Amino acid sequence: ATPTAIMVATGVGAKNGVLIKGGDALERAQKIKYVVFDKTGTLTQGKATATTAKVFSGMDRGDFLTLVASAESSSEHPLGKAILDYARHFHFFDDLSDTKNGHSNNKSFDWLLEVTDFSALPGHGVQCFIDGKKILVGNRKLMAENGITVEEHVEKFVVDLEESAETGILVAYDDDLIGVMGIADPLKREAAVVIEGLKKMGVVPVMVTGDNWRTAQAVAKEVGITDVKAEVMPAGKADIVRSLQKGGSLVAMVGDGINDSPALAAADVGMAIGAGTDIAIEAADYVLMRSSLEDVITAIDLSRKTLQRIR
Numbered sequence: 001a002t003p004t005a006i007m008v009a010t011g012v013g014a015k016n017g018v019l020i021k022g023g024d025a026l027e028r029a030q031k032i033k034y035v036v037f038d039k040t041g042t043l044t045q046g047k048a049t050a051t052t053a054k055v056f057s058g059m060d061r062g063d064f065l066t067l068v069a070s071a072e073s074s075s076e077h078p079l080g081k082a083i084l085d086y087a088r089h090f091h092f093f094d095d096l097s098d099t100k101n102g103h104s105n106n107k108s109f110d111w112l113l114e115v116t117d118f119s120a121l122p123g124h125g126v127q128c129f130i131d132g133k134k135i136l137v138g139n140r141k142l143m144a145e146n147g148i149t150v151e152e153h154v155e156k157f158v159v160d161l162e163e164s165a166e167t168g169i170l171v172a173y174d175d176d177l178i179g180v181m182g183i184a185d186p187l188k189r190e191a192a193v194v195i196e197g198l199k200k201m202g203v204v205p206v207m208v209t210g211d212n213w214r215t216a217q218a219v220a221k222e223v224g225i226t227d228v229k230a231e232v233m234p235a236g237k238a239d240i241v242r243s244l245q246k247g248g249s250l251v252a253m254v255g256d257g258i259n260d261s262p263a264l265a266a267a268d269v270g271m272a273i274g275a276g277t278d279i280a281i282e283a284a285d286y287v288l289m290r291s292s293l294e295d296v297i298t299a300i301d302l303s304r305k306t307l308q309r310i311r
């Protein structure tokens with residue numbers, strides 16, 4: 001394409017909230033064969049909401065929530081925030097029903113416990129110590145790697161959550177599995193329509209996620225994607241992009257997280273969700289400022305139409 005064509009396309013993009021960082025990516029966008037979507041925060045709203053707190057240990061429900069929320073209080077992960085929010089509401093209503101005490105406002109976190117040695121374990125969950133005992137909050141992999149036994153009835157509870165497209169977060173305290181949190185993250189409203197539109201344009205949509213297989217499959221089915229890669233560790237997303245490129249096909253990646261930045265850089269066209277992390281935005285060729293998936297189509301369409309017309 002001529003410099004003029006690129007300038008025009010870049011201008012049209014900007015007007016539509018699609019920031020294009022270079023002419024090369026703009027040219028490549030018209031030949032995209034695969035679009036790889038991150039799940040959490042890209043296909044889904046990324047506004048995870050805790051729906052369920054199931055205690056398996058006979059522990060008091062409020063105590064369980066206090067422990068889990070305290071463990072997640074330093075986490076920046078959407079799942080951690082969802083758990084904290086659920087516990088905050090529980091304690092607020094608990095306070096209201098307790099007529100002896102004056103109740104605090106619902107923004108209060110004064111019930112949180114002191115946490116030491118916190119670490120976020122990407123693709124697994126979080127680990128820290130409360131009262132000198134280790135607490136683990138995360139997926140099966142985290143439990144397995146720490147030798148925590150997940151009994152059959154607990155496993156079944158998690159499977160049921162996953163089959164309804166929720167994520168089950170397991171909680172172990174002092175080496176015992178004490179409960180499970182269920183977390184829902186609804187699809188973006190436009191997601192299914194955009195996937196259908198891409199297919200009509202001859203583009204193959206793919207989903208990648210660090211989440212478990214069952215939740216991933218349930219979400220993929222809802223949105224209309226058949227090609228799914230789940231339980232992918234952060235570095236694995238870029239490998240998936242590279243393997244799709246092997247046959248000479250051009251691959252776009254759409255993502256929002258720190259985890260997605262290697263894949264955004266590896267892709268022929270990296271598209272970052274505008275509401276995403278700075279690192280993702282930096283690694284991408286395109287920034288979708290409105291954070292709407294419709295703009296994945298806008299971007300490809302713009303490249304196809306504008307560059308073909310002004311030649």
Ligand code: ADP
Nearest residue numbers: 040075077080123124125137138139209210211
């Ligand atoms: P995605 O690729 O979908 O954005 P991540 O790689 O961030 O997912 O996380 C993968 C999985 O690791 C989550 O689905 C969850 O099971 C677990 N996990 C990660 N961070 C946390 C956390 N702060 N609390 C609980 N579980 C977590």
Ligand code: MG
Nearest residue numbers: 038040041257
């Ligand atoms: Mg994400």
